Amino acid sequence: MDSTPKPLLPGSDRALVVGARPVGAVDDAEPIEITLVLRRRAEIPIDLVEGLETITPEELADRYGADPADVDLVLRTAEQHGLRVTEANPAARRVRIAGTYGELRAVVEPQSLEWVESPDPHTGAPVRHRHRGGSLRIIADWQHAVVGVLGLDDRPQARSHLRRHAKSAAATSYTPPDLATVYRFPQGTDGTGQTLAILELGGGFTQRDLDQYFAGLSITPAPSVVAAGVDGGANTPQGDPNSADGEVLLDIEVAGALASGAHQIVYFAPNTDQGFVDALTTAVHATPTPAAVSISWGSNEDSWTAQGRNAFNQGLSDAAALGVTVCVAAGDNGSGDGATDGTAHTDFPASSPYALACGGTRLDADPTTGTVASETVWNSNGAGTGGGVSDVFPLPAWQKGVGVPPGSTGVTGRGVPDVAAVADPATGYQVFVDGQRQVIGGTSAVAPLWAALTCRLVQALGHRLGLLQPLLYPGAAPGTTGPGFRDITKGGNGAYKAAPGWDACTGLGVPDGTALLNHLKSGTTTFFLAERPPGNCRPAPAFTAQRRARFDFPER
Template sequence: MDNTPLIPLRGSERSAHADARSAGAVSDSERIDVTLVLRRRNEIPDALVEGPETITREELAARYGADPADIDMVKRSAEQHGLTVTEADPASRRVKVSGTLGQLRSVVQADSLTKVTTPDPAHEGRVLEHRQRTGDLRILPEWDGVVTGVTGLDNRPQARPHIQRIEAHAAHMSYSPVDLGKVYRFPPATDGSGHTIGVVELGGGIPEGDLDAYFAELGIPTPTVDVVEVGAGSNTPGVSLRADGEVMLDIEVIGALAPGARQVVYFAENSAQGFTDAISTAVFAQPTPTVVSISWGMSEDSWTAQGRAILDAALADAAAMGVTVCVAAGDDGSSDGDPTGQAHTDFPASSPRALACGGTRLDADAATGAVNSETVWNDHNGSASGGGVSRMFEQPVWQANVGVPDGNGQGRRRGVPDVSANASPTSGYRVLIRGQDQIIGGTSAVAPLWAALTVRLSEALGRPLGMLQPVLYAGAAPGVSPDGFRDIVQGDIGDFAATPGWDACTGLGVPDGQALLARLASV
């Protein structure tokens, strides 16, 4: 056996899960699939990520993907150590290798790797058994500086669905997604035709018959929904009501508001590897999607530095190809569920490349779309819109002049969210899950709503919109929201309160789709 000393992989340090319970050792004979993420051949320019220019998948691979020489070197050394290379993609810079733990130890090692059980974030009361690593990863010396990330050894659940269920009698009011299209004045004479929306799911499935029944109730043809299973992920309804609810909420909101769009639902394992592989698979799909919708996330400090960097880079790839990525900002107020109550933001919403979607509580006339009131979503029972100031990401230039507070003594940091829409379960969305009418809330509903709005805007304009934030923030100032938004000025999420203009509760506000279209058309 090759006894080449391995060297630390920067940014890979990982802590144990706070609620982990030992479940024994990991056998050297256990077969594990690992994703190696390679460096870019050239750094991707901010102007391409944030500007109106877009490039194709092939152009991105040629300019900013992995160097073929790096791929060949990594593949060759992996195979020399008895591993099987199952995939090599220059565009997403991923090389997938498979082998037993004993074989993998010759190229990548964790300080500690054990089996544990932890609570399932998508199914209350259920525990999951999985591998957990702690400490740093170490890799082959020849991979130093070439391999920038390794995922797959630790397959702990990495995200939770941002969904809130409520009993029908407890809801003050509820709306179909079509009603909300009126409230938020979605552009007329558009339905998303000719566009594709990728939907990332880390659990659950599509119960048979639900989609046909739901859209029949709305009087809308059932939209085209294709399924892609990524890695160990699968379309498996019936295991978790919460996860099934997330899947159906996403599909039904998009299908009701952009019925002409094709949806592709990517089912992946709920792990750092599964999450990033699902996003990369969605972003680099053919044809390139107009939007990707993500309603899963976790406090950004629950991720490793390499995990955040890998996913953030995938979002940069998306923006360069003109793909808008809408991400739920969280459902646990300013703490993001941290047991100490300290302020945290949710990732990947906290990435500057994500359009972070916060939540409101809406009182409107469903028939006319007239709004009686709209405030920050906070049920004062632990359920409230996520938001705040990132601890990990510097403040982007386009957010510098809107009054984002300094971040936890760390200077100017990314503020979350960017935009909002109805999310309170007490003013929730009427959907169908497992054959039953349900009322659902959470910022999980806001990401697909904004995804549907984005494809309709893109359809009307005849071009992809890519990373929307630089355009959306143009003209914003402390106390002033730009055209295309209705400002939300009442309510709080705990540590942060609504104010005129951008705030860490609802961002720039809720959309006025027709005004937003007029503004985008003038750019």
């Protein structure tokens, strides 16, 4: 037997969960299924990720998916070691293999792996899971082809960014159609012809709840909603309105009431880094390609391994190249994002430059007329909108010049959020969960609101938008927000305060959907009316120069 140490897998180092209680060793006979993330055959050009042009799934797979030689190598090697290949997806650069822990150790070796109990970040209840520390080593044959191994450690990775209204407190609440009036969603649109994907890491829904909710809003026919399972996840309603069902139904009902013509696919996956990454890449690479993806789950950037964060981030860049807008809740724990070290943190995946990060406000408005009495940063009762400066991702080109401050490390990174809408549960959303009417808030509600708005914008424009930020930030500067937004200038989330222009509480502000549509029409018509050769995904040189001038894109 070869005693040569296996090569280390870069980025695989994993910290131990503080306070985890050991409950036993992982037996060699334990069945485990892992996801291998393969390298790209070529990096996606930044202009394709950040620009208006998109490519087809087939083009993405052929140019930027996994190299067939790498896939063949991994499949052959896995089978040689007695492992079962359960999935091979070159477009998503994902191979899933299964075997016993003893068999898997022939190709992937953790520094340590044991069973522990630790608090679920979503519910706080103790959860038994596999738990590893330190780095991974992989078989030498894979050291260039495999860039990530997910699934040995199956600790809960994320929490939902949902906050329930305390019944004892007086509250103002809104139906989603009320908010369509307040935020001036474009009339004559309902998302018809678009697909809206939602990622969920627990809970479920019943058609009975959806039928009753949408009928109560006089939305007929009810929106089309189907469930899809990833990595063994499934639509599993708990029958408890205080369970993860609340997150699931909030997302579906907000998205469905605001974009009733869009077809929803709800992807259920285990709450692990493996499940979260696989759910994203499954949704993004689905047929038909969705116009928008809504994500209401996340966790502190530091709670991710570099390999897991990179795999998710690359899935988001795939989405942008395909024309998918991914809307992500920015978090509900203020500028600290639930960390206990007293410093500011941002939540991932909202902190990715390829996600539209969605912050939260407190709203006092007349839903009949849409007149707003006041709208401020949400920060009340120990909760508040996430927002800040990433310690991981650098400042994107499109965010330069808007006044993003240095982060906790003194470096100016990607600023969060980009956009906002009401999130305070005391001025929250009227929903229906497990047979009960509830008022729910949190930035969880903002992500599906923006995903629904995206579907309506795409319907009106006649083309998908992909990464929205390069279209949203032009015209923004310190003291001035971009067109299509109503600026939020009062309040704070802890370390950061609202101010005119972009800020790390509510980003550019809340939408004026009609004005935003008019802005997007003026900014994208030139490209989409230009004649393009069949199958050519690149813009004409004249457009490239024009777009860079208009959006202040640097030459690359």
